[in-house]
Amino acid sequence: MTPVATFAGRAVALFGLGGSGLATARALLAGGADVTAFDDSAASRERAEAAGVRVADLRDVDWSAFAALILSPGVPLTHPEPHWTVKLAQAASVPVIGDIELFCRERTARAPLAPFVAITGTNGKSTTTALIAHLLTHAGREVALGGNIGTAILSLPPPDVARVHVVECSSYQIDLTPSLNPTVGVFLNVTPDHLDRHGDMTHYAAVKERLVAGADIAVIAVEDDWTRAVAARLEADCKPVERVRSDAAEANGWSCEGAKLLRHGVVFADLTGSSSLRGRHNVQNALAASAAVAALGVGLPVIAAGLATFPGLAHRMEQLARRGPVAFINDSKATNADSVEKALAAFPSGVFWIAGGKAKAGGIASLNGLFARISKAYLIGEATESFAATLDGKVEYARCDTLDRALAAAADDAAASGLPEAIVLLSPACASFDQYPNFEARGDHFRRLVAAWLAAHPG
Structure with missing residues (x-):
């Protein structure tokens, strides 16, 4: 405490x-x-x-x-x-x-030089937060991990120069933290979300910007118009900014060539074959985490070794099992279309997609360009009919209503497909609240269903 x-x-x-x-x-x-x-x-x-x-x-x-x-x-x-x-x-x-403001005031009063890393973004912040904590632990640092990722920040031990606090911050939390001043602030992306609580995108993005505006060093993934504008404003004010790009070269920052991670154009790590950091969105997460940890003095060889041992995060592109060519992926945290876009983009084809729940504004129409990767969709929950209308004539689908029916159908179809790789993917593009109390409960149920299916289909 x-x-x-x-x-x-x-x-x-x-x-x-x-x-x-x-x-x-x-x-x-x-x-x-x-x-x-x-x-x-x-x-x-x-x-x-x-x-x-x-x-x-x-x-x-x-x-x-x-x-x-x-x-x-x-x-x-x-x-x-x-x-x-x-x-x-x-x-x-x-x-x-809010509680993070109380922590910031305590840090200022008792240990103003205590290292403090704060992370925000519409998507990817939990994986990036967990990865930063993992890399620092791998480097031998004492880490206190909390915030929006699970453990309340005031349940963590107090700030101390020998301890790094790594804290995930939602926009709601930032809005209640006027003196937010991390050592390193990480800003990943901005896409439409939580607009019922922030009114419009301009206000939503401005709230998130406050996390890096008050940081000693800002790590910003400059891959959307909002984050690029934030980076430009901070640089114009002569504030230190580490630019991250997973979509193009960044000679003066952190970028990639495929799954190879680069710092100032030089490769320092390779994510090829990683099951826990699969897809371009996780390349962004890995680059941002690497930049944050490097800002605290950790060397690139140590970072590369830490990336290779990251186990991944539950409910975020979590590979639960593989039976022959069939892999089971739990991406229950994907509660909006933007998150699902990242998941579908990680697989070129052969996706048996389980989707649905309590729909969010915009539905899944934005995923149209990735529909060719989907072998079949299995729809559950309140969003079934709206999702079916979007998929009609583009993707074969089945109305399954519940997750147990969807998993059974998807697993059977994937196993019988004859594809060299078939992906049974729970990536709902929806909140869970129509059938589950939270995305964790939904993902845990999926985990149990996968284990039961594998036990019933030995070999």
């Missing part, structure tokens, strides 16, 4: 008592703050009270006493409209911040 001493002796309000919210309440209490917390969920309130947190309805308290409102990142700050707690805080001129 990182005790939050910067609010010692002061009263704070806290809304949202899920995993990170409860961790934040505990850290504030450990640092000597006077915390009043609330959550709409009775179960969450009961858990907090059992942990010693004072719970009270924040509609019935004196807001003039509070030094800050600590808001869960899942709660709307601005769009579609501010949450009622935000409105109360603003009326009382109380700042609204």
Whole structure:
């Protein structure tokens, strides 16, 4: 835990008592703050009270006493409209911040030179975050890994010059962190997502830009108009920028030739044959991670050795098994079409694609140029009919409704296809919430179904 001493002796309000919210309440209490917390969920309130947190309805308290409102990142700050707690805080001129802001203030107060790597982007940030942590651990550094990737940042040990914090940051978290100032900030990409919470792409991209704008060194993958503009602005302000490109040569930065990774035009690693860093999007992730770690003083030979031992991340292009020519890939984290585009682009043909769930805006029409790689699609969940309409006449498909039916059909068809390589790919292009509580539960179910199918089809 990182005790939050910067609010010692002061009263704070806290809304949202899920995993990170409860961790934040505990850290504030450990640092000597006077915390009043609330959550709409009775179960969450009961858990907090059992942990010693004072719970009270924040509609019935004196807001003039509070030094800050600590808001869960899942709660709307601005769009579609501010949450009622935000409105109360603003009326009382109380700042609204999040747990990563508390960490940044603690770092400034107790160890301002403690290394801190922060990562954002619409897609790829979890893989890049995990890869940076892996490379640093391989190099012998002590690493604290957390943030949006899973472990609440205040559940990690405190900032220290001998410890590197590697933290994935969502746009929601960045929006609540006005003093975000990492040693290295990594910005991967911007594509439409979360616009219900940010209003439009301009605001969404501006929020993400703040992560690298406050960094000592910015690592930016300059492969879309938004990130290129950010890099140009920072360079115009004479701020250090490491440019990353997986789509073209970058003589003065980090780039690639196929699966070969280059620094200033010189090859330093080769991802050919890697099952955990497959596809051009993972080349981008690997280059960005390498640039971030190099900025902390790790040598290129050590980075190359670390890349070769990266096991990959669960639910992100995760190869679960291979039976002869048939490979089973769990890409449950692919909750939008842009993520699925990266997955389909990794395979030239022979994809038996399982897709569907709770659809996002835009559907899968943008994937039209990759439909030729799909041997057959297996549709599940609420998106079945809209996806079927897009695929009709272009890709053979089956309405399967549930994941168990889809996996059985896809695996049987792949095994009978006679193809030299057949890929059974769960890459849903949808949120999971119609049938599962989260993408992890969906991916774990897929893992169990694959194991059961393999057990029923020995040899």
